[in-house]
Amino acid sequence: MFDIKALMDVFGLRRLQQLWQDQRGVAALEFALIAPLLLSLYLVTMEVSQGIETNKKVSRVGSMVADLITQQDKITTTELDAIMAIGESILQPYNRTKPTIIITAIQISNDATPKVEVEWSRKLVNGDYSADALHGDPTTVPEKLKIKDSFLIRVQSNLSYSPVITWGTQQKKVLGLTAAFDGISMAETYYLRPRMSASIPCSNCY
Numbered sequence: 001m002f003d004i005k006a007l008m009d010v011f012g013l014r015r016l017q018q019l020w021q022d023q024r025g026v027a028a029l030e031f032a033l034i035a036p037l038l039l040s041l042y043l044v045t046m047e048v049s050q051g052i053e054t055n056k057k058v059s060r061v062g063s064m065v066a067d068l069i070t071q072q073d074k075i076t077t078t079e080l081d082a083i084m085a086i087g088e089s090i091l092q093p094y095n096r097t098k099p100t101i102i103i104t105a106i107q108i109s110n111d112a113t114p115k116v117e118v119e120w121s122r123k124l125v126n127g128d129y130s131a132d133a134l135h136g137d138p139t140t141v142p143e144k145l146k147i148k149d150s151f152l153i154r155v156q157s158n159l160s161y162s163p164v165i166t167w168g169t170q171q172k173k174v175l176g177l178t179a180a181f182d183g184i185s186m187a188e189t190y191y192l193r194p195r196m197s198a199s200i201p202c203s204n205c206y
Contacts, residue, residue, distance in 0.1 A: 046164075047164060051184065054094050054186065055161070057094070058158070059188040061087040061088070062156065062157035062190040064086070065083055065086075065087040066155040066191075066192040067192065068083045069192075070192045070193065070195050070200070076202060076203055076205075077122060077202065077204050080122045080129075081122070081124070087101055088124065096164075097162050099124070099157060099159045100123070100157070100158040100159070102121070102123040102124075102132050102154075103121060103122045103154070104132065104139065104153070104155075105118070105153055105199075105200060106118060106154055108148060108150045108152070109149070110148050110149035114146055117136055117137065117139065118133040118134065118136065118137040119199070119201075119202075121133045121134075121205070131205065135205075141154070141191065150193070151194055152192070152193060153200065154190070155192075156188070157188050158185070159185075160185060162183065163184070
């Protein structure tokens with residue numbers, strides 16, 4: 001009569017059966033399989049929430065800058081630069097990329113067909129302040145805002161959002177799959193009318 005146990009020992013089947021029935025380390029194995037997924041979900045959730053919050057701040061930059069300017073009856077480039085610096089600080093603690101802020105004063109003529117032209121402009125790009133469009137350059141406004149003999153302040157705030165997962169040390173160029181999520185464009189445009197006067201001249205913007 002064959003000894004089944006001895007036969008299983010010869011072919012190592014008994015050892016395999018013992019390993020199969022051994023439940024030790026199952027929890028550790030399950031954790032090793034699930035942990036990367038849970039960590040990925042956590043990072044994605046965190047990144048999405050940060051992106052949404054930063055997008056709200058980009059909108060807040062435009063509204064705040066426009067609001068401060070339209071409370072003035074006149075302004076200078078020094079004051080415009082200071083207001084844009086305040087706007088830039090709203091994005092903190094996000095600092096992986098710098099915003100672009102463009103302020104444009106727009107004069108709409110009293111002609112039968114109103115002309116929409118730049119009165120003065122100022123911008124902040126990569127931390128540098130300078131003029132944008134020139135005095136007298138044509139521009140556009142939404143049709144409902146094209147009112148004869150009126151003055152508008154337009155503020156455009158833009159940010160190329162860089163998620164944490166794509167931002168390497170020393171801002172090295174990112175390659176691979178994460179590069180597809182790099183440089184997410186966030187932008188907002190606000191139009192406001194002066195509150196203290198019919199227009200807001202800038203003495204040294206030209």
